[in-house]
Amino acid sequence: MSKVPDRFLGYAFCVGDVLLELDMDFHIISADGAIKNTLGAVNREQSFLDLLTESGRGLIESSVKMLTGANRLGPFVISVGQEGLAKTEFAVFLAKLPTAEDRIYMVLSKPYRLGKSDSKNAPAQKTEDKKREFFNRLEGLFEGNPDAAENMLVTVLEASAGQQLDDEKRLDIERYLQSFSVGGAHATQIADDKFAVVHDKTTPKKEAADIAAELARATGVTLKGATIDAAEAKLSETDSMRALIFSLQSFASGNEGFAVDQIQKNCSTLIGETTERVRAFREVLDEGRFSLVFQPIVDLKKATTHHFEALTRFELPPIIKTQWEMIRFAEDIGLIDEFDYAVVNLAIAKIRKMLKKGGSPGIAVNLSGRSLSNQGFIFELMSLLRGNKDLKQYLSLEITESAKIHDLDLLSEILDEIRGIGFKVYLDDFGAGAAGFQYLKKLKVDALKIDGAYIKDALTSKEDRAFLRSMVTLCKDLEIVTVGEWVETQEHANLLREMGVDYGQGYFFGKPSPNFLVAPTAAAS
Known part of the structure; x- marks a missing residue:
């Protein structure tokens, strides 16, 4: 395996345990760090995907589609380990370099190094904290990144009236949405009975109706949803992103005009009107x-x-x-x-x-x-x-x-x-x-x-x-x-x-x- 220059290793190991270089078919080209203690014996012919669970493979595959050479994704948590052996949870960062578009670079860190608990022992996170973190990641994903806007959809879902969702059901829904969200980090509960997810247009389960149907089969909860096309909403523009977040906050709060069916029918109008309000406010300040x-x-x-x-x-x-x-x-x-x-x-x-x-x-x-x-x-x-x-x-x-x-x-x-x-x-x-x-x-x-x-x-x-x-x-x-x-x-x-x-x-x-x-x-x- 080729050796990664020391300066890159030093940079990666400030936060990571392992630095991987993969080709576009996910074969391991080089691996540096605590390899034996984390991945076990690896070889050039092995696909990194073989070390993951089914949900982990989906997260990595969908995330790599989002890499442009100008962005990075993570951290999100996956379980890694050789077949037949116990797998270990790692927080993962992904990136490409503009000078090496046929390579995928990955840093694996033990969750505690980033101040995170592993998923089994993680304390329950408050909905407001989840929502705030989700909005921050949304901004990082889209702002100034027209490629992301071209390839992404944002779906909101709401449990149908009369259904009782306990904490376990909410967590099941959230985990399902995370399993095919971008990087596994762009899905969350935003209110007691409402959820949001960012996903790839090429993902098979890309329409709100399909997501709701899959959720119903997996969790027994009937939901209705609406999908926003990031390209049509121009989410790479700062004001449009602010408008989307405002719309999602209004949806979460149950504000008039922001019900699921209205978002589905009037998405462009809702975001467009909010964007106009943002521009009007900016003009007042600037002038x-x-x-x-x-x-x-x-x-x-x-x-x-x-x-x-x-x-x-x-x-x-x-x-x-x-x-x-x-x-x-x-x-x-x-x-x-x-x-x-x-x-x-x-x-x-x-x-x-x-x-x-x-x-x-x-x-x-x-x-x-x-x-x-x-x-x-x-x-x-x-x-x-x-x-x-x-x-x-x-x-x-x-x-x-x-x-x-x-x-x-x-x-x-x-x-x-x-x-x-x-x-x-x-x-x-x-x-x-x-x-x-x-x-x-x-x-x-x-x-x-x-x-x-x-x-x-x-x-x-x-x-x-x-x-x-x-x-x-x-x-x-x-x-x-x-x-x-x-x-x-x-x-x-x-x-x-x-x-x-x-x-x-x-x-x-x-x-x-x-x-x-x-x-x-x-x-x-």
Whole structure:
């Protein structure tokens, strides 16, 4: 067998146990590494496929069809070993080189080296985590890769009404779909009764109806499905990929207009309309067709304006109807980080402009929890904050979230770094949606904004007042400043002050305005 150059071996062995070079018929040309301990005795005449299970052969064969010389696939797990002997699970990476299109290169790694459990002992993965990982792999597979788009289909499936799926049934369906998905890594459960798979157009079981029929025979579960042609959806284009992921999220959530039969009939329209919304949003950002308005936040004891919250006002494109829809769409489509960065920059520019005129009030800017899960955004934000450290007494950041933040440990590290630079951090809308007391256990923040839903009815609701008192007491014990939202009357302000809330925000003190208007209460004090 030919010898692979040492520099390639060194590169491969950083993560792998075995490096294989195969021809296009899967015959082993060279094998380096812990061969005897993993593959046993191999020879040039042997096909690598002979070392695999039936499902493993299918995964490797379908994956190789996707290799272009410019991409790589993996890791996915297969069982490898000589016939008649126990097989061992390996995480596999596959690639071709542009200079050797008639060769297949493969690295086999023990799953634990990549922080993965083998499939037999792997803990159950949450559906949200599976879905997020699936979407990440989708982007890696298609973006900038027109060859992949030309050869791939994306199928979504939903269990028919009235069927009960337990965890074992769901896992059976997922494993079946993975057995012929691209690389074995592009199929997953995306909701309790919904699944998605990416597969090759040349795969015999390529139509949704065929997949559903096979699943029914294999698992006893009746499903209906819809298939999206990646080429027609132009999934190699970034915005089209975002549109597909948005459509899949909407399908998983059961949003109106995204049922299986509607996706089947109106796939091009659904993705096309979403792509148009993405382009409209990008134009608003690129052309700076948005501005900031400022709402006062008042010290309840002193009756003086403490600082202002910066809120965004867009020049809405016709395809998007409300300000809230614009923000929520940016979060769902994965553009919120670009928007958040633009808003922080605009707020910094506003503060510097005011300082040149003699002085600036404090401004709090909203940052989505989703933006703070994006490593690229985090790097740019930290660089921006360090470059404007002299504004730390004027600028603070409010962390918002319309969906549950998944990695609180990571977010905690980020917030610690922001506070370490000197900027204050607020946690917005505490008590609403997915936010809960576990956030305060994990996250060190300077201030907490109590969701207005608890305040709006607190004058008449004993339960809301009890919740308010518990929040305020907890924050005082943790030495966290509190801000009450939706303060609409003098009675609301009085109640919050009596309970010990530090600051208030709402129409009683002032509506959002392009100018820094001092709250009437503050002016009268």
